[in-house]
Amino acid sequence: MSTSSPHALTAHWKKFLAVGVVALAVVWWFAFAGVQHHDNRQALSVLVGALFWAAVLIGMLMLTMITRVFDAGWAPLIRRNWELLIAGLPVVILVGIVPLAFLPDFRHAVWYWTDPAHILPGGHEVGHDPILVAKSWFLNEKFFLVRIALYVGVFGLLAALLRRWSFAQDTDRTAGHTHRLHAVSAVGIPLGAVTLTMLAFDCLMALSYHWFSTMYGVWFFALSIRLALAVTVILTYKLSHGGWLDGLLNQAHRHVLGCLMLAFTVFWAYISFSQYFLIYTANIPEETFWYNIREFDAATGLKNEWWGVSMYLIFGFFLLPFLSLLFYRTKIVAGRLLAVAWVILVGGIVDLWFNAIPRQVYDKSAPEGFVVTPFLTSSLFLDLLAIVGFGGVVFALFLRGASRQETIPVHDPRILESINYHE
Amino acid sequence: MNERNERIHGVACTFRKVSDVFHAAEKVRDAGWKNWDVHTPFPIHGMDQAMGLPRSPVPRLTLLGGVTGFITGCLLTWYMNSYDYPLIVGGKPYWSVIFPFPVLYECTILFAAFGTFFGQFIFNRLPRHNHPLFDLPNFARVSDDTFMIVLEARDPRFHLDESRNFLQSLGGQEITVIRD
Numbered sequence: 372m373s374t375s376s377p378h379a380l381t382a383h384w385k386k387f388l389a390v391g392v393v394a395l396a397v398v399w400w401f402a403f404a405g406v407q408h409h410d411n412r413q414a415l416s417v418l419v420g421a422l423f424w425a426a427v428l429i430g431m432l433m434l435t436m437i438t439r440v441f442d443a444g445w446a447p448l449i450r451r452n453w454e455l456l457i458a459g460l461p462v463v464i465l466v467g468i469v470p471l472a473f474l475p476d477f478r479h480a481v482w483y484w485t486d487p488a489h490i491l492p493g494g495h496e497v498g499h500d501p502i503l504v505a506k507s508w509f510l511n512e513k514f515f516l517v518r519i520a521l522y523v524g525v526f527g528l529l530a531a532l533l534r535r536w537s538f539a540q541d542t543d544r545t546a547g548h549t550h551r552l553h554a555v556s557a558v559g560i561p562l563g564a565v566t567l568t569m570l571a572f573d574c575l576m577a578l579s580y581h582w583f584s585t586m587y588g589v590w591f592f593a594l595s596i597r598l599a600l601a602v603t604v605i606l607t608y609k610l611s612h613g614g615w616l617d618g619l620l621n622q623a624h625r626h627v628l629g630c631l632m633l634a635f636t637v638f639w640a641y642i643s644f645s646q647y648f649l650i651y652t653a654n655i656p657e658e659t660f661w662y663n664i665r666e667f668d669a670a671t672g673l674k675n676e677w678w679g680v681s682m683y684l685i686f687g688f689f690l691l692p693f694l695s696l697l698f699y700r701t702k703i704v705a706g707r708l709l710a711v712a713w714v715i716l717v718g719g720i721v722d723l724w725f726n727a728i729p730r731q732v733y734d735k736s737a738p739e740g741f742v743v744t745p746f747l748t749s750s751l752f753l754d755l756l757a758i759v760g761f762g763g764v765v766f767a768l769f770l771r772g773a774s775r776q777e778t779i780p781v782h783d784p785r786i787l788e789s790i791n792y793h794e
Numbered sequence: 795m796n797e798r799n800e801r802i803h804g805v806a807c808t809f810r811k812v813s814d815v816f817h818a819a820e821k822v823r824d825a826g827w828k829n830w831d832v833h834t835p836f837p838i839h840g841m842d843q844a845m846g847l848p849r850s851p852v853p854r855l856t857l858l859g860g861v862t863g864f865i866t867g868c869l870l871t872w873y874m875n876s877y878d879y880p881l882i883v884g885g886k887p888y889w890s891v892i893f894p895f896p897v898l899y900e901c902t903i904l905f906a907a908f909g910t911f912f913g914q915f916i917f918n919r920l921p922r923h924n925h926p927l928f929d930l931p932n933f934a935r936v937s938d939d940t941f942m943i944v945l946e947a948r949d950p951r952f953h954l955d956e957s958r959n960f961l962q963s964l965g966g967q968e969i970t971v972i973r974d
Contacts, residue, residue, distance in 0.1 A: 648896070652886075
């Protein structure tokens with residue numbers, strides 16, 4: 372145990388902010404330069420970085436509300452860290468996704484359906500695409516921008532309410548806040564579910580607007596909760612070694628987080644496989660092309676780089692965490708749970724790459740009239756830098772919040788139950 | 795009849811308070827007993843550790859059942875669709891891991907559930923129609939307001955008089971010898 376106070380960590384918030392701002396400045400500069408040269412890959416780095424942390428924080432927002440609604444006795448000790456973190460959710464969308472959507476150059480580069488002059492595979496322009504015309508009641512720029520603004524508003528409002536009354540309870544010791552938060556969460560869960568579904572449709576599915584999957588929102592929810600739990604395990608591990616959870620986090624807390632990680636690993640696999648399976652079975656070209664470009668080269672039929680990525684998702688993002696988490700000891704031994712959390716974190720980034728990056732780019736000289744965005748490019752480092760950048764901002768806000776609020780919800784009616792939680 | 799009554803099942807004693815039975819259980823555990831049990835009207839958290847009980851072995855049979863189910867599902871779909879009556883459905887291969895996957899995981903879940911359900915019966919030694927403890931006149935009270943510790947005769951540490959004294963030293967009341 373370190374001799375310094377458990378809150379000594381919070382003094383570092385400015386360093387986190389500095390790292391975040393510098394990293395984001397570099398990423399935005401590359402994105403800007405890329406867009407000037409009609410290369411959208413760097414702009415997608417901003418999207419991947421923002422969506423990674425949006426997913427983490429949306430997962431935490433949902434977990435906060437779900438544990439409120441179910442009166443989870445184990446939760447208050449861990450939930451306070453979620454409440455401190457979700458302050459970053461509207462900020463991440465505001466700093467990452469809003470500029471991409473509202474600045475026309477970036478919007479056209481990332482969401483090519485907004486650019487009528489964009490050439491589709493086959494040589495037609497987006498503006499004359501009957502599929503886009505049919506979808507234009509939803510996919511039109513005005514409504515799109517309204518929706519993006521709504522994501523900031525809805526998530527910002529939910530996060531603000533959940534934080535405000537929980538923090539208020541620390542000082543006025545009123546049990547009524549718990550009832551109020553229960554009610555907010557009961558309304559917030561369906562509202563959050565619709566909002567995160569629309570966010571996934573707009574920010575990921577619409578990157579390739581010919582394609583559609585009604586399970587996409589559920590997939591994004593499953594990914595969000597998995598990433599949120601992985602970050603929670605890593606963060607609580609760190610906080611229990613010299614932070615404010617030192618001596619408080621016990622085996623049963625790890626066990627419950629491990630069980631949830633196992634459940635949502637299975638759920639993610641179930642949803643991801645079902646999406647693939649339905650498209651595979653129905654075998655309709657409007658749907659299958661999305662998976663085809665992620666498996667093989669259209670002209671030669673040989674497997675491309677994305678096939679390796681999809682195999683990694685099956686074995687590295689599902690099978691490895693699934694088989695490890697089946698064992699009781701993986702869920703209670705701190706080091707093992709931490710290792711699985713890192714595996715899930717890395718897998719989540721790979722899953723975002725798999726969903727966000729590949730697209731058909733018009734190329735007259737290619738045999739099929741298009742080429743697929745490659746996986747292995749130097750921009751992967753820019754993606755990671757974007758994740759570091761947004762992460763720096765998120766954790767700066769977290770540590771700043773932790774220096775101003777109680778880091779343990781001392782007057783939560785269930786705090787003793789949470790601290791003494793046992794299997 | 796008389797001869798049967800000579801066989802001793804064990805020695806039982808009762809407690810009136812949770813903390814008493816809890817600490818008595820810890821002492822029985824520390825004395826190295828293996829064949830003994832605690833009976834309580836409700837679950838007492840931490841009793842597993844106080845008794846030194848290991849984790850249940852049932853999950854091993856669950857895993858075994860799951861693996862068996864997955865393999866069964868593979869063989870089932872391969873035999874029917876690819877070997878016994880090869881049939882192309884929807885342009886898919888005779889057999890691959892993709893199209894029958896719902897069958898594979900449903901079989902996995904079904905057999906894992908069988909493993910859990912029957913494994914529980916095996917490790918709990920069920921079904922069992924009677925138990926010597928049921929002859930104890932005050933045994934019904936352990937489902938009401940009494941806690942009971944039973945030391946069984948099949949434990950190598952068991953010695954009638956010493957075990958009786960041991961229970962007495964733990965603070966147990968109504969020390970009774972149970973006959974088979």
